[in-house]
Amino acid sequence: MDDLLLNSKLPEQDRAGTTWERELLEKLAMETLKEQRLKRRWGIFFKFAFLALVVASLYHFSEYGTAEMENLGHHTALIEIEGSIESEGSGSANSVIPALNRAFSDAGSVGVVVRINSPGGSPVQAGMINDEIGRLRKEYPQKKLYVVVDEICASGGYYIAAAADKIYVNKASVVGSIGVLMDGFGFTTLMDKVGIERRLMTAGENKGFMDPFSPQTEKQKVFSQSMLNDIHEQFIDTVRRGRGKRLKETPEMFSGLFWIGSKAVEMGLADDFGTIDTVARDVIKAENIVDYTQKEGLPERVLKKFGASVGQGAIKALSKTNLPSLR
Structure with a gap:
């Protein structure tokens, strides 16, 4: 103005x-x-x-590690399995099988060492890796595959190890746990006390099978146990086929118990004591070790760092609820 x-x-x-x-x-x-x-x-x-x-x-x-380099010369191929045997990560079939194929097909690799440090996990993933090791050993009979156990090689981890020519452990390594479990929770009694009504509609008598908010029938319990027994028998057959006459079977061997490495050697679950370096030097006779492990890509690592995988992990955990597990 x-x-x-x-x-x-x-x-x-x-x-x-x-x-x-x-x-x-x-x-x-x-x-x-x-x-x-x-x-x-x-x-x-x-x-x-x-x-x-x-x-x-x-x-x-x-994405392209040392295994992609040319002119590596004679070497020991190394593949590492760390953590749970799942559909993702270093213990997944999608990660291990391509690494196995590269290691066996490389003209410079004299032998293959799989280092396992795993408490177990999916029988499906472990079974696929075990089958692929068997196939590659037949295709490349001149190349031996050895498993070196780190801290633990239990359940699904041992399912994979059983396919090896030999298994090497530390005296204090944890080995075994040849069994299957399927766990979950039931909240029906708590819901009755609180006064909560579960409204679940299904088409099919057993479609709500293993729903934690619904009661479990005796028929369903019998069915679950039968399924676990079948998977357990598959596990036992795999171990017997892989270890052969080296096994000194006892009633407890397939009960789900586990033992330290020194006892595992006595029982025939493992062959000897050794490390990656000693196996490469003294058994394979190729001290140069080349890592063929399929590493996690940068995008996945970045997403995890910034927490983008939290939601995916929760969804994955929910989707795995009540699935049979070699742990």
Whole structure:
């Protein structure tokens, strides 16, 4: 308002000059603002471009390890299985089987060592890896596959190890647990006390089978136990086929118990004591060790770091509830 009053009192020429100056200042300000915005946009662009280049480079090196190099010479091929045997991770068939194929097919690999440090997991994943080891041993009879046990090789981990030519352990390693379990929870009694009604509608008498909020019938318990027994027999047959006459069977051997490495050697569950280095040097006679383990890609690691896998892990955990497990 003060500007309007002031301009009304100024001569017409002065008002025109003031308007021109304001317009010029506004144009200069707008041009400066545009230039700053443009600089910021280009700065953001170059930052993202540089980040993309770094990510692409890291991804390239994470996907292609030392096993992709040429002229490796005679060497011991190493594959590591760490953690649970699941559909994802280093213990999954999708990770282990391609690594096994590369290790066996490489002309420079003299023998293969699989290092296992696993409490067990999926009988399906363990079974697929066991079958593939058997196939590759027949296809490449001149190459031996040895398992070296780290801290623990139990249940599903031992299911895989049973396919090896020989199993090496530490005296204190944990070995065995040849059994199957299927666990879950039942909340029906608690719901009755609290006064909660479960409303589950199904088409099919057993479609709600193993639902933790519904009572379990005796027929369903019998069915579950029968399924576990069948998988257990598959496990036992696999161990007997892999270990052969080396096994000194006892009633407890297939009961789900586990033993330290020194006892496992006595029982025939393992062959001797050794490490990756001693097996490569003294058994395979190729001290140069090349890691063929299929490493986790950079995108997966980044997602986990920033917590994007939390929801996926929860969904995966829910989807696995009540599935048979070699643990």
